[in-house]
Every structure is written in C-alpha cells, then in structure tokens.
Amino acid sequence: MQPQPKAAAQSAILSLDAVTKEFPGVRALSEVSLTLYPGQVTALIGENGAGKSTVVKILTGIYQPDGGRILVEGKPVTLANAQAAAAHGITAIHQETVLFDELSVAENIFLGHAPRGRFGLIDTKAMVAQARDILTEIEAPIDPTTRLRDLSIASKHLVAIARALSIDARVVIMDEPTAALSHKEINELYDLVEKLKAQGKAILFISHKFDEIFRIADRYAVFRDGQFVGDGAIQDVTQGELVQMMVGRAVDQIFPKRSPRVGDEVLKVVGYDHPTEFADINFTLRRGEILGFYGLIGAGRSEVMQALYGITKPGKGAVRIDGQVRVIRSPADAVAHGIVYVPEDRGRQGAITALPIYQNVTLPSLHRTSRNGFLRLAHEFALARDYTARLDLRAASLETAVGNLSGGNQQKVVIAKWLATQPKVIILDEPTKGIDIGSKAAVHEFMAELAAQGLAVIMVSSEIPEVLGMSDRVIVMRQGRIVAELGKDEMTPETLVRRAAGIGETE
Amino acid sequence: MNRYLQSREVILSAAILMLILLISLRFPAFIAPANLANVFNDTSPLMILAIGQMIVILTKCIDLSVAATLALTGMVVSLLNIAAPDLPLVVTIMIALSLGAVLGMVNGLLVWKLNIPPIVVTLGTMTIYRGVIFLISNGKWVNAHEMSPAFKALPRHVFLGFPLLSWFALAVIVIAAVVMTRTTLGRAFYAVGGNPHASVYTGLNVGRTQFWAFTISGALAGLTGYLWVSRYAVAYVDIAGGFELDVVAACVIGGISIAGGIGSVGGAVLGALFLGVIKNALPVINISPFWQLAISGTAIIIAVVLNSRANRPPGRIILKQSEPAA
Numbered sequence: 118m119q120p121q122p123k124a125a126a127q128s129a130i131l132s133l134d135a136v137t138k139e140f141p142g143v144r145a146l147s148e149v150s151l152t153l154y155p156g157q158v159t160a161l162i163g164e165n166g167a168g169k170s171t172v173v174k175i176l177t178g179i180y181q182p183d184g185g186r187i188l189v190e191g192k193p194v195t196l197a198n199a200q201a202a203a204a205h206g207i208t209a210i211h212q213e214t215v216l217f218d219e220l221s222v223a224e225n226i227f228l229g230h231a232p233r234g235r236f237g238l239i240d241t242k243a244m245v246a247q248a249r250d251i252l253t254e255i256e257a258p259i260d261p262t263t264r265l266r267d268l269s270i271a272s273k274h275l276v277a278i279a280r281a282l283s284i285d286a287r288v289v290i291m292d293e294p295t296a297a298l299s300h301k302e303i304n305e306l307y308d309l310v311e312k313l314k315a316q317g318k319a320i321l322f323i324s325h326k327f328d329e330i331f332r333i334a335d336r337y338a339v340f341r342d343g344q345f346v347g348d349g350a351i352q353d354v355t356q357g358e359l360v361q362m363m364v365g366r367a368v369d370q371i372f373p374k375r376s377p378r379v380g381d382e383v384l385k386v387v388g389y390d391h392p393t394e395f396a397d398i399n400f401t402l403r404r405g406e407i408l409g410f411y412g413l414i415g416a417g418r419s420e421v422m423q424a425l426y427g428i429t430k431p432g433k434g435a436v437r438i439d440g441q442v443r444v445i446r447s448p449a450d451a452v453a454h455g456i457v458y459v460p461e462d463r464g465r466q467g468a469i470t471a472l473p474i475y476q477n478v479t480l481p482s483l484h485r486t487s488r489n490g491f492l493r494l495a496h497e498f499a500l501a502r503d504y505t506a507r508l509d510l511r512a513a514s515l516e517t518a519v520g521n522l523s524g525g526n527q528q529k530v531v532i533a534k535w536l537a538t539q540p541k542v543i544i545l546d547e548p549t550k551g552i553d554i555g556s557k558a559a560v561h562e563f564m565a566e567l568a569a570q571g572l573a574v575i576m577v578s579s580e581i582p583e584v585l586g587m588s589d590r591v592i593v594m595r596q597g598r599i600v601a602e603l604g605k606d607e608m609t610p611e612t613l614v615r616r617a618a619g620i621g622e623t624e
Numbered sequence: 625m626n627r628y629l630q631s632r633e634v635i636l637s638a639a640i641l642m643l644i645l646l647i648s649l650r651f652p653a654f655i656a657p658a659n660l661a662n663v664f665n666d667t668s669p670l671m672i673l674a675i676g677q678m679i680v681i682l683t684k685c686i687d688l689s690v691a692a693t694l695a696l697t698g699m700v701v702s703l704l705n706i707a708a709p710d711l712p713l714v715v716t717i718m719i720a721l722s723l724g725a726v727l728g729m730v731n732g733l734l735v736w737k738l739n740i741p742p743i744v745v746t747l748g749t750m751t752i753y754r755g756v757i758f759l760i761s762n763g764k765w766v767n768a769h770e771m772s773p774a775f776k777a778l779p780r781h782v783f784l785g786f787p788l789l790s791w792f793a794l795a796v797i798v799i800a801a802v803v804m805t806r807t808t809l810g811r812a813f814y815a816v817g818g819n820p821h822a823s824v825y826t827g828l829n830v831g832r833t834q835f836w837a838f839t840i841s842g843a844l845a846g847l848t849g850y851l852w853v854s855r856y857a858v859a860y861v862d863i864a865g866g867f868e869l870d871v872v873a874a875c876v877i878g879g880i881s882i883a884g885g886i887g888s889v890g891g892a893v894l895g896a897l898f899l900g901v902i903k904n905a906l907p908v909i910n911i912s913p914f915w916q917l918a919i920s921g922t923a924i925i926i927a928v929v930l931n932s933r934a935n936r937p938p939g940r941i942i943l944k945q946s947e948p949a950a
Contacts, residue, residue, distance in 0.1 A: 426825075428824065428825070447827065447829065448824060448825055448826065448827040449827035449828075449829070451827070452826075452827045453827075458825060460825055467822055467825075468819070468822060469814075469815050469818040469819040469822050469823070469885070470818065470819065471814070471818040471819075471885045471886050472814055472815065472818055472885075476811065476814075476815075480811070480815055480823075480826045480828075481826045481827050483808045483811065484808075487807075487808050490807050490808050490809060491806055491807055491808075492805075492806050492807060492808060492811065494806075534826070
C-alpha cells in the first residue's frame with residue numbers, strides 16, 4: 118500500500134550527527150543521531166524527558182547545539198534562528214499550533230513570505246489565490262479569507278500544514294499532532310501525511326501512541342534520557358521491543374531505602390468527575406504512604422490534583438479527609454483541611470520572588486501568625502526560622518528577597534512554606550523536573566522523611582525510575598481515567614509504559 | 625527587598641533635597657519652613673490619592689477613575705451642603721469616604737467578577753462618573769457663597785501649627801503604612817501583585833484582594849473629593865480633570881512597579897512630594913509651566929529606567945541552578 122522508497126530517496130535529507138545540548142545542570146541531549154529520508158515518516162519515540170522536544174527546537178533553530186553537526190543533504194549547516202531553519206525547508210507543526218488567531222487563513226499561511234505587488238506592498242489577491250491552491254491541494258475545505266480564530270483545532274492544523282507547504286518545506290516535523298483531534302480528524306491527518314510522503318517530504322512524527330506509529334511510520338528512532346538508543350525500519354520491530362528500548366536502562370539512580378509504616382486512611386476520593394478533564398477517579402491514601410501517579414503528559418494527573426486542591430471544580434464526586442466529608446471550594450479550604458499542593462511550575466506558581474524569605478514561608482499560615490488581621494512579626498519570624506532551619510536553608514537573612522536565592526534554595530522556601538501549614542497530605546507535582554541529579558537525590562531523601570513522619574505524600578511523576586524508586590503504590594492514568602493501580606511488587610517499567618500508553622488493551 | 629527599596633527611597637529623598645537646594649539658590653525664601661509646610665499642604669491631595677493608587681498598582685491593576693471619583697464625591701457633598709448646611713462635618717466626611725468606597729467597589733467588582741482589564745474598567749467608570757456629575761448638577765457650578773462657612777473652613781483650620789488638610793494626609797500616610805506592613809491584607813496586596821499564580825496556590829483570592837485595593841483607592845479619592853471642593857470652595861464637572869495622570873506619575877516616580885508587587889507608602893509619598901516641589905517651585909523662579917511638564921516627564925522616564933534596571937537581576941539569578949551551593 119505504501120510506496121516503496123525509491124533508490125534516490127535513500128540519501129538522507131536531514132541528519133543530526135552526535136548532537137549535544139546542555140542546560141545548566143542538565144544534559145538534555147548527549148551525542149544523539151537522527152536521520153530523515155525524503156518520502157518517509159520517521160517516528161521519534163521516547164519517554165517524557167527523553168529529549169524529543171529539544172531535538173525539535175534544535176531542528177527549528179530555536180536552540181543551538183553545544184556539540185555535533187546538523188547536515189542538510191550531507192552538508193553541515195548552522196540553523197541560527199527560525200528563519201534559517203525555514204530557509205533550509207525545515208518546518209514544524211506543534212502540539213498547540215503556533216499561528217495568529219486574529220489574522221486570516223491566507224495571512225497565516227504567507228506571513229513572512231507573502232507575494233509582493235507594486236511598491237513592495239502585499240498582493241492580497243495573489244496571496245488568497247495561492248492560499249486557495251495550496252488548501253485545495255491538501256483537500257482542506259477552508260476559505261482562505263476566514264479568520265483563523267473561527268476554525269476548529271483540526272482545521273488550524275491543516276492551515277499549519279498549508280503554511281509548511283507554502284514555504285516549500287522539505288522536512289515537516291509533527292509534534293504530537295493528533296493529541297487534540299477527534300477520531301475522524303485523525304484519519305484525515307493520516308491521509309494528509311500520506312500525501313506529504315508522496316510529494317517526497319521527509320516527516321518527523323513525534324507521538325506517544327503506538328497504534329498510530331505502526332500505522333503511519335516507515336522508520337523509528339528511540340531516545341532515552343537524552344541519548345540515542347536505536348533506529349530502524351518499523352516493520353522490523355514489535356511494540357514490545359520498542360517499549361523495551363524506551364525504558365530498558367541500567368538503574369544508576371539510588372533511592373533512599375524506606376520501611377514504610379502505613380497508617381490510617383487520611384484521604385479518600387470518590388467518583389471525581391470533570392466534564393472535560395477526567396472521569397471516575399477513585400483512590401485512597403494512607404498516612405506514611407507515598408502514592409505515585411504515573412501517566413503520559415496530558416493524562417489528567419495534574420488536573421485531578423488541581424481539582425482536589427480547589428483550583429478547578431469537579432462536576433461530581435466527594436472527598437473524605439480523616440473519614441469526614443469535606444467540601445473544597447478553594448485552595449484556602451484545602452490548606453485549612455490539611456492538603457497542600459506543590460505545583461509543577463514552581464517559577465510561576467511557587468515563590469513570590471519580590472518578597473523576603475520569611476514572608477513567603479508564612480504566607481499560607483498567616484491565619485496562625487496574625488490576630489484580627491494584624492501581623493505578629495515575632496511569631497512570623499519564629500515560624501519561618503523553624504521551617505527554613507529544618508530544610509537546612511542557608512541565606513544571609515530571612516529578609517533576603519527570594520528572587521536573590523539560587524534555584525535550589527528557592528525550592529526549599531516553597532517546600533518550607535507548605536510544611537509550615539502542618540499538612541496531612543502533601544501533593545508534589547513533578548518534584549524533580551528540571552533539577553540536577555544531586556538536588557534530585559535531596560528531594561527524594563526529603564520525601565522519604567516526610568512519609569516517615571506520618572505525612573501522606575502524593576507524587577505526580579513522569580519519570581519511571583522515580584516512580585518505581587519512591588512509590589509504595591502507583592496509580593496509572595490514561596486519557597483522564599485511572600487505568601491501573603499497582604502495588605510495590607507489581608510495578609515494572611514495562612507495565613507502567615504499557616498501561617499508560619494503552620498497549621494490549623481494547624479501546 | 626526592603627533594603628533595596630529603602631535605598632531607592634533614600635535616593636528619591638536626596639533628589640528632592642537637591643531640588644529644594646537648587647531652587648533656594650535662586651530663591652532663598654523657598655526653604656523657609658513655612659513655605660515647605662505650605663508645599664506639603666499643597667501636595668496633600670496628591671499624596672492621599674497616590675497612596676490609594678499605589679495599593680491598586682501593587683495588585684497589578686490601575687485606577688484611572690480616581691480624579692472622577694474625587695470630582696463626583698466633591699459634587700455630592702457640595703450639593704448636600706447646600707441642602708443641609710447644618711450637617712455635622714464628621715458626617716460629611718463619612719459620606720465622602722463611603723461614597724468613594726462604593727465607587728471604588730464598582731471598579732473592583734467589575735475587575736473581580738467579570739474579569740475585565742482594570743484599565744478598561746476604570747476608563748469606563750471615569751467617563752461615567754464625570755457624566756453623573758453633570759446629571760446631578762445640571763452642569764452648574766457650586767460656588768463659594770453657596771457653601772456653608774464651616775464646610776469651607778475645615779481644611780484650612782490650623783491645628784498644632786499645620787492646616788487640617790496636612791493632618792489628613794499625615795493620618796492617611798500613617799494608617800496606610802500600618803496596613804501595608806502590619807496586616808494580612810497589606811501582605812496580600814504585595815503577594816497578589818508579586819505572583820498572582822503562586823498566590824492562588826497559597827490560598828489567596830486574587831480577585832477579592834484587587835477588589836479591596838480598588839475600594840481603598842475609591843475611599844481615599846472620596847475623602848480627597850471633600851477636601852478638594854472645600855479647599856478651593858468650588859465644585860463643577862471638570863474639577864481635578866486629568867489629575868489621575870499626576871497620581872499615576874507620582875507612583876511611578878516613587879518606585880512603584882507598574883508590573884505589580886513592588887512599592888511602598890514612602891515611595892508614593894516621596895513621588896508625590898517630588899511633583900509637588902516642582903509644581904510649587906518652578907513658577908517662583910520664573911520657569912515656564914511648559915518646562916514643568918518636561919521636567920515631570922523626564923522624572924517619570926528616569927524612574928521607569930531605574931525601576932527596570934533594578935528589577936532585572938532577580939531574573940538572572942534564578943537560572944543559576946547549576947551552582948554547587950544550591
């Protein structure tokens with residue numbers, strides 16, 4: 118059914134040769150290789166954090182590699198910025214399309230390279246006509262004069278693809294393009310991918326869905342922890358082998374040894390439902406326990422936690438804390454009932470950098486350190502001193518602005534802030550995302566300590582070693598539902614990936 | 625932050641002192657204590673309004689309706705004075721504060737409950753409030769002879785050597801300083817403006833905090849409304865026209881970050897005094913009013929540049945995650 122790659126198509130159009138990319142404290146890519154051929158779809162596969170998005174950003178000129186070469190048709194090139202990447206015919210269609218809502222479809226397609234008329238002004242008529250030609254070519258039933266905001270997400274994808282065609286792209290990167298599409302729209306997208314293939318474009322297809330990888334990809338490349346693991350033709354590999362390549366690693370991280378003393382039930386969530394984000398969420402949590410929440414990004418884990426914390430409101434469902442039914446309408450309610458949430462995006466959602474350390478630490482506990490709305494500074498300082506000392510936070514003074522601290526110390530301030538509320542349940546959302554190995558170990562150590570003190574910990578994590586190393590129990594979520602609950606002895610990397618990706622189940 | 629803010633307040637105080645000294649070189653009488661007290665008194669309305677505006681700006685909002693609120697409240701209390709000349713002044717002041725607070729609450733509710741950008745909300749209410757003045761006054765002026773003598777005398781009444789107008793400003797400064805540094809509400813203003821997302825996760829209600837900021841700003845504008853019409857002994861549709869821009873300018877000069885979360889009562893007061901000194905001094909030393917505008921404008925731009933430079937380093941330090949000390 119698929120056209121066999123012709124002899125001419127065997128020479129690579131774009132390749133990465135031993136490309137390395139480092140961020141402070143983190144090696145995002147370590148000498149990876151990747152080769153794309155014209156008329157073929159290459160699926161890029163890897164866990165969250167394997168380095169896929171870094172590759173996309175390097176190929177589109179947003180990041181510069183720290184080492185290695187980028188070859189276009191065998192010649193080394195520098196992709197200094199997005200324009201340079203576009204000039205080499207490389208274009209990306211992102212998860213959330215990067216287009217302009219207020220402009221028309223034609224303007225979106227031709228932004229930056231619109232046909233010019235007299236006096237260098239944009240020739241609108243020609244632009245609309247050319248846009249219509251391209252849209253007809255991909256059989257997209259879209260009027261080029263429509264404003265983009267009036268289109269569905271699927272149609273926006275088509276516009277993004279039309280834009281790719283308009284700059285005569287030779288390499289099209291699709292970063293989880295089907296994530297937000299309906300079943301019918303997905304099939305239309307597959308047809309389009311076939312058309313692009315037939316035109317000899319090289320396609321890099323990033324996806325977590327194994328069924329679609331096996332349906333449309335010709336080749337695969339697997340990354341793990343920023344390293345290249347292997348590649349080849351898709352017909353030479355099975356799902357099981359791909360999963361093995363994604364997760365099979367030597368366990369080189371050491372996790373704190375724990376002998377959990379699991380106590381009484383502290384939290385019970387019954388029948389949580391949200392119209393769009395999750396459904397039928399039931400779980401319990403006990404004192405002294407670390408409960409892992411694993412799933413792919415976008416599986417609805419953080420959304421459940423945010424509902425539990427009163428940021429969003431579930432449509433249905435109830436929460437029991439220490440056996441009492443509690444209604445949580447706002448984060449203030451959650452804190453009052455002993456639930457705290459350390460969010461994933463600690464920069465945006467964590468510390469208030471302009472305020473001094475002590476004010477950050479006491480912010481959620483002000484009801485305890487104030488009387489009739491008046492602050493009692495001595496109480497505040499005592500509380501802040503106590504909890505920052507417990508976390509071994511070193512700063513010249515508690516009056517130092519948090520913005521002047523290092524990243525690790527800022528994190529300590531955020532954690533001290535939550536511990537100072539004396540919670541029963543602490544929810545840690547991706548607690549070690551984007552921090553270096555040393556700090557990771559410290560966070561794990563600390564988590565174990567919290568559980569040992571009788572706190573119930575929920576750890577939302579996308580890192581398999583962390584989930585396996587830290588949790589007493591794991592709940593796996595997929596597409597907004599709980600698909601598995603695994604005890605300590607049932608957890609293996611393979612089961613986690615299989616359940617999270619929905620392999621071996623009928624949908 | 626405190627140390628750094630204090631240092632900025634020190635810089636601003638030094639700038640004001642320098643300005644006063646420069647002026648006194650050409651016009652020595654300017655530094656006579658009586659004259660300086662006069663400058664303070666003259667700047668009192670601006671200081672009171674700037675404190676209210678500072679709180680609003682701290683929460684990442686802006687209140688363009690302050691001058692209109694002032695004018696509407698001023699007109700209402702003037703008409704009330706005509707209708708009931710014997711109304712005790714305490715009641716008049718309470719009415720001015722309450723009416724201003726209600727007008728501020730309108731702004732606050734629109735921002736909180738309908739999520740309309742504050743600049744749009746207050747631009748709208750600014751026009752509406754001016755329109756209401758026209759409706760209730762039929763566009764006519766309330767002149768000095770229509771106001772009761774006690775009504776007009778209050779701000780000029782001298783108490784312990786200073787007119788009551790100055791005492792009102794001092795009282796507002798002291799109360800505001802206590803609220804901002806010693807109450808949970810004051811802390812919430814800083815937190816909400818400093819990082820709204822983090823504030824939500826901390827359990828603060830961002831919208832409600834902004835609502836209270838607008839309410840306070842409105843109440844202070846209402847108070848100033850009475851002080852203004854009684855001091856100048858006149859009320860009409862356009863009093864204090866465009867004054868909201870002076871108020872915002874005072875805040876910016878005083879180091880209140882337009883991005884929210886950074887600022888102090890001291891800064892707002894000094895910013896207002898800086899403008900007050902320029903406004904009072906330049907005419908005396910025969911500098912044209914056009915230069916006044918140019919000097920105020922320059923001061924605003926210098927203040928913004930200083931602000932943005934001072935606010936840059938924290939952004940850089942966050943990225944030093946690889947430091948072994950972390």
